Amino acid sequence: MISLRNVTLAYPNGVRALDNISLEIGKGDFVFLVGHSGTGKTSLLRLLYREMAPSYGEIIVDGIRVDRLKRRRVPALRRHLGVVFQDFKLLTDKTVWENVAFAMQVTGAHTKDIMRQVPRTLDMVGLAHKSRMYPGELSAGEQQRAAIARALINNPKLLLCDEPTGNLDPANTTEIMELLQRINLKGTTIVVATHNQAVVDRMRRRVVRLEDGRIVTDEERGYYYLGLGQSQILSG
Amino acid sequence: MDWGRVRFFLGEVFRNFTRNAGMQATAIGTVAVTIVLLGGFLYVRAVLGGVGHDLLQQIRISAYLQQNASNATIAQLHAALLKDPRISSVQFVPKSVGLKELRKETKGVIDLSILTKNPLPDVFRVSVHSASDVPAVAAAVRRMPGVANVVYGKTIVRRLLHLGAVMRRVGIAVIVLFLLVAGIIISSTIRLTVFARRREIAIMQLVGATSAFIRLPFICEGFLDGLLGSLLAVGILAVAHAALWSRVFRALPWLHIDPRLVNTPLFFAQLLLVGAAIGVIASWISVGRYLRT
Numbered sequence: 001m002i003s004l005r006n007v008t009l010a011y012p013n014g015v016r017a018l019d020n021i022s023l024e025i026g027k028g029d030f031v032f033l034v035g036h037s038g039t040g041k042t043s044l045l046r047l048l049y050r051e052m053a054p055s056y057g058e059i060i061v062d063g064i065r066v067d068r069l070k071r072r073r074v075p076a077l078r079r080h081l082g083v084v085f086q087d088f089k090l091l092t093d094k095t096v097w098e099n100v101a102f103a104m105q106v107t108g109a110h111t112k113d114i115m116r117q118v119p120r121t122l123d124m125v126g127l128a129h130k131s132r133m134y135p136g137e138l139s140a141g142e143q144q145r146a147a148i149a150r151a152l153i154n155n156p157k158l159l160l161c162d163e164p165t166g167n168l169d170p171a172n173t174t175e176i177m178e179l180l181q182r183i184n185l186k187g188t189t190i191v192v193a194t195h196n197q198a199v200v201d202r203m204r205r206r207v208v209r210l211e212d213g214r215i216v217t218d219e220e221r222g223y224y225y226l227g228l229g230q231s232q233i234l235s236g
Numbered sequence: 237m238d239w240g241r242v243r244f245f246l247g248e249v250f251r252n253f254t255r256n257a258g259m260q261a262t263a264i265g266t267v268a269v270t271i272v273l274l275g276g277f278l279y280v281r282a283v284l285g286g287v288g289h290d291l292l293q294q295i296r297i298s299a300y301l302q303q304n305a306s307n308a309t310i311a312q313l314h315a316a317l318l319k320d321p322r323i324s325s326v327q328f329v330p331k332s333v334g335l336k337e338l339r340k341e342t343k344g345v346i347d348l349s350i351l352t353k354n355p356l357p358d359v360f361r362v363s364v365h366s367a368s369d370v371p372a373v374a375a376a377v378r379r380m381p382g383v384a385n386v387v388y389g390k391t392i393v394r395r396l397l398h399l400g401a402v403m404r405r406v407g408i409a410v411i412v413l414f415l416l417v418a419g420i421i422i423s424s425t426i427r428l429t430v431f432a433r434r435r436e437i438a439i440m441q442l443v444g445a446t447s448a449f450i451r452l453p454f455i456c457e458g459f460l461d462g463l464l465g466s467l468l469a470v471g472i473l474a475v476a477h478a479a480l481w482s483r484v485f486r487a488l489p490w491l492h493i494d495p496r497l498v499n500t501p502l503f504f505a506q507l508l509l510v511g512a513a514i515g516v517i518a519s520w521i522s523v524g525r526y527l528r529t
Contacts, residue, residue, distance in 0.1 A: 049442075072447070074441075074444075075447075077444070078442060079444035083442055089435070089438070089439060089442075091435065091436060102439065103439075103443040105241070106440045106449060106450075107443060107445055107449075108241070110238055110240075110241070111238050111239070111240025111241060114240070154444070
């Protein structure tokens with residue numbers, strides 16, 4: 001699904017946000033990107049949905065050469081993937097239903113497809129009963145679920161999440177991660193950039209750790225810290 | 237036809253348009269003022285053009301013949317003048333008629349009875365289709381056999397032609413300036429709307445909306461600004477045309493308006509088209525610039 005080969009992202013001031021990264025992520029995988037702030041997690045995600053282009057290297061997402069993608073081809077790439085952010089990025093003057101439908105409307109979907117798909121997706125994220133409410137009337141967890149519904153509305157094969165639980169309390173965090181797991185079980189590839197050690201340690205999925213723009217560890221069923229669960233750190 | 241899509245699109249346009257109502261009013265007002273000035277300017281230009289045209293139409297070339305020109309020469313000359321496609325009419329004034337005319341014009345001022353013989357030559361009075369041909373035709377006639385001299389309002393023709401050329405150039409410059417001002421104002425308005433909707437635009441881009449789709453509601457907004465502004469202007473001009481110009485023409489009956497330039501319905505349609513086009517072009521540029529960054 002995702003293939004990065006020798007990818008470097010350097011800013012004009014010479015700082016390297018990512019330094020010679022190579023990474024393969026298969027179809028249906030669930031991967032955590034971990035590391036301190038400023039280690040390049042968000043930059044890596046941005047390269048995948050072509051918010052930025054790499055300075056060097058090759059990036060392939062779902063068979064598309066993203067590093068060479070022309071500007072006018074970017075919308076086609078983005079219709080194949082969903083993106084979720086820490087701050088939800090919902091439109092406050094639109095209801096939950098309208099926010100989710102918006103993603104289909106602006107890509108030219110037919111009304112009957114929208115009428116069919118939106119209730120189904122809202123049902124999946126558990127927000128069907130709040131579809132007429134505005135984001136300001138929802139809890140943070142519900143807002144994030146609405147954002148996930150919007151990311152999923154076009155049935156993407158890949159879901160990119162940038163600190164999806166960063167603004168949530170532990171109970172909402174658990175709910176969101178369970179939702180992401182359910183989505184993953186249906187075959188969607190999920191990449192989550194996070195600081196949240198508890199989440200990573202509890203879920204025991206693949207963990208890619210970044211430091212100073214480089215991949216330092218890549219473990220199947222890993223912990224936030226190399227080979228150590230949270231309880232072991234606390235007791236040690 | 238998917239009415240849901242149409243409704244969504246019109247909703248977006250309406251939302252854009254009402255979000256910055258104050259700024260839209262400013263843009264529409266500016267376009268209206270610009271188009272009123274432009275329309276007024278074109279009116280004045282048409283009036284002055286009409287006056288100039290009238291003056292030039294009255295200009296005739298007088299070809300004075302040699303005293304000894306024979307009837308055959310006169311007939312040949314007449315035929316040659318009629319053959320020239322630039323010439324619209326030729327009038328032969330024999331010296332006897334010329335003297336009569338002179339007597340009539342100078343009656344009570346100069347006593348012509350002292351003349352023992354007619355000193356005037358025969359004259360051809362030549363009119364041309366286009367005033368700009370007067371100097372060339374005059375020169376050609378001067379070279380024809382039997383012609384002693386050629387007289388026309390050389391200075392006034394030259395000045396009027398020169399004035400016309402300058403007016404055209406100044407006119408184009410002024411029009412371009414007006415249109416630029418209107419374009420810049422609409423462009424600024426659209427930029428404000430784009431800025432107010434930057435979150436929505438970011439989400440549209442994130443979920444894969446094409447640039448054309450994102451652009452279209454803003455283009456429609458610019459189109460509406462331009463069209464409404466020029467409609468307002470056309471209304472003002474139509475009222476002014478009905479109320480004011482008839483009085484102006486009564487007060488200055490010698491004014492003639494060139495109907496080709498201000499044939500009212502066509503003229504107003506052109507102003508509407510110019511206003512709408514300015515709106516579309518200005519918004520196209522300002523959204524395009526935002527989407528590229």
